[in-house]
Amino acid sequence: MTPLLSVDGLTLKTGDKTLVSDLSFSLGAGERMGLIGESGSGKSLTAMAVTGLLPKSIVPAGSILLDGQQVVGTLERTLNGLRGSSVAVVFQEPLTALDPLMKIGTQVAGPLGRRLAREGKSPPRREVDREVLQFLDHVALPQPERIANSYPHEISGGQRQRVAIAMALACKPKLLIADEPTTALDVTTQAEILKLLDSLVRELGMALLFISHDLPVVATVVDRVTVLRNGRAVEEGPVKAVFDQPRHDYTKTLVEAARSFDNALEGTA
Amino acid sequence: MSAADELTPAVVTAARKPRWSPTFTIGLILVGIHVAIALLTLFWTPYDPTSTTGGRLEPPSFIHWAGTDRLGRDFFTQIMIGSRIALIVGAGAVAIGAAIGVTIGLLAAFATRFLDDALAATLDILIAFPTLLLAMLVVAASEGASLWSAILALGIAMSAIVARLTRILAKRVLQNDYITASRTSGTSWPGVVVRHVLPNIWPTLSVNFALQFGIAVIAESSLSYLGLGAPPPNASWGRLLQEAQGTVYTAPIGAIAPGIALVTLVIGINLLADGLRDIGDPTRRISR
Amino acid sequence: MFSYVVRRLAILVLSLFIASLVLFVLLRLLPGDPANTLLSVGADPQQIEAAREQLGSNLPLGEQFVRFVGSLASFDLGNSFISRAPVADEIVARLTVTLPLTLLAFTLAIVIAVPFGIVSAVKADRWYGAAISTVSQLGIAIPVFWVGILLVTAFAVNIRVFPSGGFPSRGWHAPAEALRALTLPVLTLAIVMSASLLRYVRTATLDVLGSDYLRTARALGSTFTEALVRHGIRNGAVPVISILGIELASAFLGAVVVERVFTLPGLGSMLLLGIQQRDYPNVQGVLFVSTLLVLLVGFTADLAQRLIDPRLRDKAGAAS
Amino acid sequence: AENYDVDASIKIGSLYEPQNLDNIAGAGQGINEAFNSNVYEGLFRLTDAGSVEKVLASDYKVSDDGLTYTFTLQPNVKFHSGDPLTAKDVKFSIERVVGPDSKSSRKKSLEPITSIETPDDNTVVVKLSSRSISLPYNLSYVWIVNDAAKDLTSGEDGTGPYKLEDWRRGSTLSLKRSDSYWGEKPTNGEVVFNYFTDATALNNALLTGAVDVITGVQSPDSLAQFKDNAEFTVSEGKSTTKELFAFNDRVEPFNDVKVRKAIARAIDKKKLLNSIWGEYGTLIGSFVPPTDPWYVDLNGVDPYDVDSAKALLAEAGHADGFTFTLDTPNYDPHPIVAQFIKSELAKVGITVNINVITANEWYTKIYKAHDFQATLQEHVNHRDIVFYGNPDFYWGYNNPKVVDLIKSAETSTTTDEQTAKLTEANRTIAEDAASSWLYLYPQIVISKANVSGYPVNGLNSQFFAYGIKKSAD
């Protein structure tokens, strides 16, 4: 069976500068993979390349097969069909990812309506509204009606991030990409969101590409990781294997660092 | 792990040369030509600007490149002097607008909330005011209308806009942690302004000054066109255009040449401003 | 929202009062005597004194101001020193020229600037996007009156399709003629205004294009156009609306010049003439009315922004 | 154009919009243009040719001592409001002009009037304190208005061939033929004055057909399009407008006649006139235009001669020249004239500082306060040499001989005597170079070829519209 996503020899350049080089990995349906690496290592660019939303100044080469469809060099129209149905993204910054001038309910209804249309259904407004509330409820937002009626600035960062997740979920994509979805949040909120994400992805049987620079965070939600450094994959494998026996020096320093903070907490330093 | 290996990536990405954009180059050339001409007129012009030796409204020729005016004076000489006037007007108005505007803007940025609110509201009212109309009034009425009254009026009209911009920029700078750091390093408020605020608001301000310069040049020419600007000994382009409007059939060059001179200068300045915006801040990084 | 409107109106009235005070003082500071205008070579000094008395321009300043504000409160702008006609009547008559001129030009400018501004931002990497942007640079650098002169030369003198100036004596009772008379002035003003407006639209569009919410919408399957329409218009409108307010004010300023170029009997020519003649009631009246209009436009722009942007609404609510 | 349209609407383009509608309330020259003999009539009228003819006065008698004038009024004259014209209206109208509220510049010339009597509805008797040979001429400026009229600044009640139809300030003033006019019926149905603020727009308006005739062409450059063009008629009339370079004769160095003469000789007026007016306009060498009876050509008194100018300056003790400020009104043509003077006088070592002022300031600073060294001004009036007989006038020329000549000319018994005296005065001021008279403006009227019958001289900026004919093309 062909994997849901297979990235092969992906290279991203801007001018004569190479931002990501020769990156390959693949992800089967329902699989969960983490992309880790320090800031600027090309994680977000890779995610954008997968959705075909790279800035115009960045030129991709190589191949990205998503749900059987080539993404690199493909017409915008074809990609539009792919986005939302095969892949959906949750971005890092919850404040700016939502339209500040639109009520939450309306924003969630957007992707939801598109999915329903795709499925050939055209339910009445009331029906759509109800389903919006369901999704808000799904991401454990209290008082979904109030939230649906609010503007983004009226709810907290954690709540906004939940809304962003709800919007992505409303697409029922085969692959969910989460680009550092919790970096802007408090530890306690982060823990809640991670748990939520974990359970929802499982429940809906989606594949997950989880991006973060925070090893422990990645470890809590994925099965496999790819470690990026300066746009190159330096190591790849199951979470446990990579974190227990890192082979690459870079991975080693990352793991050591993470463990040292863990140890400090445990008092085993 | 030593600190040294941390140096590699960042330093490589950072060594970004200011981009010398074509816009900037074109702007620089246009403005440079005008500045050069203006400086030249201080020492030499093709003809004495007051000499009436030519014929009446001669067409352009090798002797008189842009022909002559009604009194037989060389028109090209007048246009050249126009460059000087325009540059003086622009620079003078910006200098006045900047001096008043930056001071008030900084005061507002540092003031207590109440005073700041009051100043901000006043500035808003002033900006809502048809300030240029008032400038017109002042010029129209000032005893012995002179170039300087036009410059002063334009400068004052400009200062409210500069003040508002300065206030916003300074407030933004003041939010940065380096200001707090500077305070905790024992630097006084005036020290903070000189060390941190001014250098950091300068790039944006200077772009704005360039734009205001262009606006002032246009405004002065409009005032002159309405007969409210620089009086006769000063060959302001606006006045040349106004005078030439009556002879547009017999000597069309008069209604065109000063206009082109004006437009090239203003475009040059605007392009320069755009270019400054692009390259002005060498510290700007591609992404953060 | 309601309390905001009330507060805003209070500020408006206050601004207007301050504005008229400034106007009043500024006008009296000007040298020159309105009585002079009524004289001609040959008049003798006693006549001049008589004229001053008749105008009330010999009263103490304070008294003049009290009179002025007092009559303002009863919507009376006084009578012209020179023509003796009620200022308000003349302003109303002249508004029938200036308002259509400004509003038509403004509308035309928006009609030009918005689509072209959006195209030049969305297609910034295509030649025509760059071309639009460059042409708008040119538009910003050209003084209004020169555009007027060039248009007259091209369309009125060379190919005589439009009148070079003036307004039909029957005004809007001859609508076709009146519109024809306004065509070139409106074009002149619109060309210059649309250039600067276009740049603001372009910037606002670029901001929207770089926004995360647009990226999010696209990442969740909306097409580029759909996302731009759904999210871009309102978000782009917020900064553009406040600029529109300022632009409308500058349109009025441009109208003064344009009315001069095309000899239109509008507020601008009334103002210029009033300044020349030191006809204080006229000048005061025009400036007062134009300040009122500008403030009202600003007020409307603020309200419109608040209606669109809930964040502004809440800020106001929290502060009050 | 004999086959003309009796109901035609004549559109007249002009630069002189009236400030208001009353010529004694400071309405400016525009009101004379629009209303004199069109809406209002006087007892007399100054014709376009420069003679004085009877209008509302059907006849008049002068007593032998010249101190009593008895006027008989034209019968059956009605005001536009329908009231009949009576002697009371005439008395009221004259008193208005000499009254305290009057801002008329003619007030002074009517000073000899001591009383006005109205023995019956048809007769007016005017008594004078001294002889005034110009009384009929001076009365041609006095509009006869209805004594019952209320608002004359924005309305009218005259006896003329036209009624005011509509006045849109800043734009147009329309006059409609009055059906109850006592005299000959106008040859058109309506005249509309279209006002412009600049000469170019005015020309364009004629060119594009927005107006039929323009009253005063301001520069020769626009004429190129109209001359040799069969669509238009260009007529050059005789003007009374003089461009004057006035010295303050009270102050150094202009109190020295040699300096004044030197300056007069240092300026190439021919070149100046050519610069401003091309081939149009006239040099007159004094203040009196050819349409005044006391005109003589005085160009020879101080001809252009730089060398003799220098010599005169040296004689006056200014061999190295001197510096003075020229207060220049900020409107055409003064600024450009000032620049010409500056460059001309530079050749004889005199430095001119040009100080640009507004028209308003001109009145305050120069006309009232006499606070100036030299200035530029255009003087539009007919027969205004009398100003040189007033030592308090702004230029401060004080020659007792001229004062006396001008005063006694007014009390002359015959016009010949008056003419002789004023001619003498004219010659004297020229010899004194009381001022420097730069040139006489041309008076150019342009119309569409199908329009005729308009006045071409425009004396005192009058523009009689009743004879204008427009052929039905």
Add this chain to the structure above:
Amino acid sequence: MTLLDVRDVTFGYGRQRQVLHGVSFAVKKGVSVGLVGESGSGKTTILRLLLGLTKPTGGTINFGGSVLDPSSRGFMRDYRRSVQAVFQDPYSSLDPRQKVRDIISEPLQSLRIPGAHGEAVAAALDAVGLPADAINRYPHEFSGGQRQRIAIARAIVARPQLVLADEAVSALDLSTRIRIVDLFKRLSENMTLVFVSHDLGVVASLCEEIIILERGHIVESGNTREILDAPQHPYTQKLLQSVPRMPR
């Protein structure tokens, strides 16, 4: 010896927004303190008070026996020499228009500290592990970790007794974070550190004492080890549970 003594300090932005409710704690010389709490709990506010940038609305702060009084110039001059700060965002805490030399020497100049400034700057750079030639460069030429080193160099150049750090490592990625934490650890041997962070792991590896803050109240404080091993307050427990761990 007690360096800082904070007593019943309350603070509010404006009348309604009470941010700190009677906060009391002490900082002893040589004992670094970690201040932990969620976003908005008042950590930065406490730091601003300690820096004398704002005045408490109630309570007092004592430094070396005298009351911290921001309006007293004489006191503040001495105080500034003793207390310096490092901030969270390495991008906004350095003036982009100043060279590293000017940035680091600013406290020396402003506090009129005598002696060769050049040497002091070089020593500070060396202490934070930056090459000596860094002084002629601008901040934007450095990575986030390096910038934070520059900020630390500025804080220590005048040899203060107390350094206050506000989320000084939160913006850095993991590998850089550990190195900066190591640097702080080394420095805290010579001076006292008050370290504000929401990251328990960082505080645990750096500070001997810990103060847990919840919405302007101190809910728990004391020896770090003891509290982490046996958190008493439910809030502390929740915090501790939320920290993601590496798989074992």
